[in-house]
Amino acid sequence: MVLMKMKFPAEKRVRLAQGLWLLSWTATMAGALTFCLGCLLKTELRRRAEVMDNTEIHCVPHTLMVVGIASLGINYFAGRICQDALDPGRFPRWKGFLNPYFKVSLFFTSLMLLAVIMSYAMKGSLEASLKIGLKNGIRFYKDTDTPGRCFQKQTIDRLQMEFQCCGNTDFRDWFEVQWISNRYLDFSTKEVKDRIKSNVDGRYLVDSVPFSCCNPSSPRPCIQDQLTNNSAHYNYEHQTEELNIFVHGCRETLVKYYMGLMNTIGAVVLSVFLVQGSVLVSLRYLQTSMEAVAGQENAEIETEGYLLEKSVKETVMEYLDPVLKIIMPNQVASSDEGAEAGNPAS
């Protein structure tokens, strides 16, 4: 029972080959586009690599790049095959090549779909990575004299200004770390000494935020210090004040940014997947309909094309049988023995 049989008169075969040639060129462009999108995503992820703890999320752009290059190869061969398909002299040389070609192409095409699914599934991993990275960034903000961490301040400041966010979860994260280095604290003043003594770990904690949290859209000059003290500033109430500093946390903002980027890329890759799938389906029909012509005297006869020679279940069983034989040899052997023992008896 063949799967999705279709009749192909000679003219339809010619049109199929021509359409496939055009489609393969479109799919080549689409494959190049996928590769470029993968590169774009990787560049964007690398730009903010300093606030990410691990690079697990990079598997999505890597997959896209691999798929893009693979689809260039797949579509190049598809174009060559369909050019030779209508020539009965040249088509037979592709015979041995086509079956493994289809298996490899199916693998890479399904990888495209996998990349899109991964980009949604890895949201949690991205968020966890950003949580740790930002926490470290805020902790090491003051260490501008420590080699390896001296640019942490600049990175966090630029990040907060560009993405219009403050802190990890929100601005209160700055209240929990000492972000002013001891080099710039005057330990001879009473205020500094009191604050440090009142803290268990001897840290200088203030209810202030760095200048990069300031919102330029605020109608009043930025209030950075003593944020929770209403009486320190004229006509200020921190519970109702909204525009003074950025209210969103950087983790939330960055996750939204990257998910938006991956959603757009995912939509484009899905359409590329459809194009690529149609190339493979058309090529399969062309192959099966041309194989029926081989050996016939009249090349203009009508032939049948199909996707699978047997039904889906039978084809899957055909592939799984050797695997099952290796996994469960005892069962097969015992059923054989039982049959042999049964036969002489009967």
Next chain:
Amino acid sequence: MALMPIKFDLPKRVKLAQGLWLLYWVSVMAGIMIFSLGLFFKIELRKRSEMMDNDESHFVPNLLILVGLIACGANAFGGKVCHDSLDPAKFPKWKPMVKPYLIFCCFFNVLLLVTALFCFLVQFSIYFALAEGLKNGIKFYKDTDTPGRCFMKRTLDMTQIEFRCCGNNNFRDWFEVQWISNRYLDFSNDEVKDRVMSNVEGKFLMDSVPFSCCNPGSPRPCIQHHLTNNSAHYDYDHRIEELNIWTRGCREALVAYYGGMLNTIGALVVAVVVLESADMAGLKYLTTSLETMADPENPESESEGWLLEKGVKETFSDLMEKLKSMGKGNQVEEGEAAATTS
């Protein structure tokens, strides 16, 4: 004595026509590029028009857009003429249009050179517009409740952050204006009252700058207030401190930005002039070689092409005489009319 004559046989003519057709299409792309650059410059001017007091002149970008469109059209026409030139059936309809087209291209090249000159000269006008605009911007920074000026604070803050600059000439411009609105000053406070009364015009002036002047590259948290008072901050000397706030003025930063853009555009326009001249020379050679074929019926015959029929001096003197005779034409008529009436 023709200027720079070259002999052409059929394959050479074909190669010239094909090469010229390609060159014309490259020129069309160049025209599109000038159009897009004009559009880009116009958008950039409008983006920062608040910094220039909404007073800036859009003459140069409009001229670039116009010139780009004309270049596209003229070069597409030239390409069409080239394409038809080797077909003896189609070429005769274009033949009478070639001379006026070449004269038009001459004037167009002059226009392109004038455009390039304007690109270089408009930088002065931008300098003065920015000086005035930034001065007003700093003055109206605090007026976030006045309609028409409520976004000046945001615009100026974003400009200082983006261009890494502070103030008009430098950060001291902020010391001379009151940039904190009275709405946020506690007039019951002694310090505020003292400061306001000590100023002749009753302005609240401080040696402080807005947060947007802060340099993220500074190793220490930003010092915005009491900038000239060394004792107000621990381990701080305002004379040697370099990384705390941006030291450059915004006028200098914006002029450098626009200057770079305009210099690039001017250089590209000059390159397009060279390209157009090459187009004109090629077309002249092609049309003259087609006209001087020894045997018009036989496409394989040899011919000669040149840039000018006579030498430069002779062509110039011919042109002068033609102009004089056009002027004299009126005088001769008047003389005749006088002779007939008298």
